[in-house]
Amino acid sequence: MTMELSEQHLNQALSQLRQVPSFDGSTDQLNAFIKRIDYILHLYPTRDVRQHSILYGAIELQVTGDAQRISQRTAANTWQELRNALIEEYKVQTPFEELLRRLYNTNYQGNVQQLKMPEQNADQESQPQAPQESKAPVYDASILPDMLPVYYRRLFPHEPFYRWLNYGHSEDNIFVNREISFTLQDDIYIRYLCFETQAELEKEICSRNPYKIDIGPVMNTRPKNFRTVAGGLTPVQRELVFDIDATDYDDIRNCCSGAEICLKCWKFMMLAARVLDAALREDFGFEHMLWIFSGRRGIHCWVCDHTARHLDARARAAVAEYLNILTYTNNTARVQMGDRTHHSLRRALKILEPMFEEIVLEDQNLFGTPKGVNRLLQMVSDEAARNDLESYLQKQHEDGAHSKLVWDSFVRYANSMRTSAANVWSRKLKHIVQEVQLCLLYPRLDINVTKGFNHLLKAPFCIHPATGKVCIPFSVSAVAKFDPTTVPTISQLLQEINAYDDKTKSYMEAPEDKSRIKDYKKTSMFKGVVVFEEFLRKLERNFKTKSMDF
Structure with a gap:
């Protein structure tokens, strides 16, 4: 069956073609003009000769100024013919020095013939290519x-x-x-x-x-x-x-x-x-x-x-x-659990603790640099305790030690200090290990969004x-x-519906069918x-x- 647009979709295609900024022969506008026309025709495919002629007529109206001369001179009857003529006439002529610079900056992979300049790509786009449905299209904001x-x-x-x-x-x-x-x-x-x-x-x-x-x-x-x-x-x-x-x-x-x-x-x-x-x-x-x-x-x-x-x-x-x-002191996030741990914090820890090693110590290796170790130290609110901990970690590890080693040493030190005698580690810092875990993994909310009754x-x-x-x-x-x-982009979604419709022809055969x-x-x-x-x-x-x- 011949693929043909419904009148509704033909009108939509014409409307979008009329909104494309006209091309007057400016070389810097050529690529954008061709890409937009190509994309609209890709969205509204038809094999009907009459519809092809109508769509091409709308495209011709968008070719103005000096570029209109090319359209008349070549006597083009299809978009493909006009497209090729415009590329041949208005493609950017890259100076030799610029070509050398681009070649120098290209990742060479052993075959010079595989190195392509943008102008060559524009020429090659005019040739029909086999669709690659398995590869998601690159999103182009333009x-x-x-x-x-x-x-x-x-x-x-x-x-x-x-x-x-x-x-x-x-x-x-x-x-x-x-x-x-x-x-x-x-x-x-x-x-x-x-x-x-x-x-x-x-x-x-x-x-x-x-x-x-x-x-x-x-x-x-x-x-x-x-x-x-x-x-x-x-x-x-x-x-x-x-x-x-x-x-x-x-x-x-x-x-x-x-x-x-x-x-x-x-x-x-x-x-x-x-x-x-x-x-x-x-x-x-x-x-x-x-x-x-x-x-x-x-x-x-x-x-x-x-x-x-x-x-x-x-x-x-x-x-x-x-x-x-979370509270912030000198741009350092801290959590204070207090003497009696609130039930909501105990519940949060049950969710966060099993993932702490994987996320903080392995994926991020957060304490694997001097800067990271300092971040850990700043979570200790007592200055004297912080200085003692710093001295201990410096004796235990050289700079660049893996986060897992640094964290294990921190936990051992905090536990030993908390049980050895009555001190700040057994009072103010008795929950420091859990407080650090909460500080790093608890949700960081933009509370102004939540507070705002009138927020959009x-x-x-x-x-x-x-x-x-x-x-x-x-x-x-x-x-x-x-x-x-892997969340789909709009480009991917439109490619998927086109691929589905091309395969089943359902959209073209029954565009108004409610079922x-x-x-x-x-x-x-x-x-x-x-x-x-x-x-x-x-x-x-x-x-x-x-x-x-x-």
């Missing part, structure tokens, strides 16, 4: 504006997203008074948005194609009326939210820093989620926590119980302070503009199996949506139970 319309129309889970914010119609105006904000291309920020229905929200998302969607509180009236409300808007409810960022662990992670994250430092996030989830359930009685990977290097937790959503600002601050056990937080299923990754839900019970490095498989089920995003829907089922079951009790 074509995010072309990918977002397809993502929001075909992949974003609009119906479950609405069900979440609507809370089963359990309260009046809970959806319509919710503040939502959009961040558009070029950092255009739009606040005080609100919507009456799922269809209205979906239409606005698909129309504006936001780079980021933020969710705020439910207000006392429609947020869009903020200019006319006497005294301003007042938040009346909002999920209790937590934000944990890997950058807050930069002083103790040696594998990565800044925006980077790997499987080793993901273990900090894993333990943070486990400890926080247990505290919220056992100490506060909350049941409905939605855990989200932030798309780059952190995690968010949305506590959606009715009680949590109706906490006032003082109660939120109290919860945040209860869960925030990034919504699930957004695309992180810097990484292209989906802000995807995960199950805290399976957090150890979650791999942030057709949902597009996100064709992709690696499916698991995240399943986690989200399972969370919603438990949440909605709770609403039904309360309704029956009433």
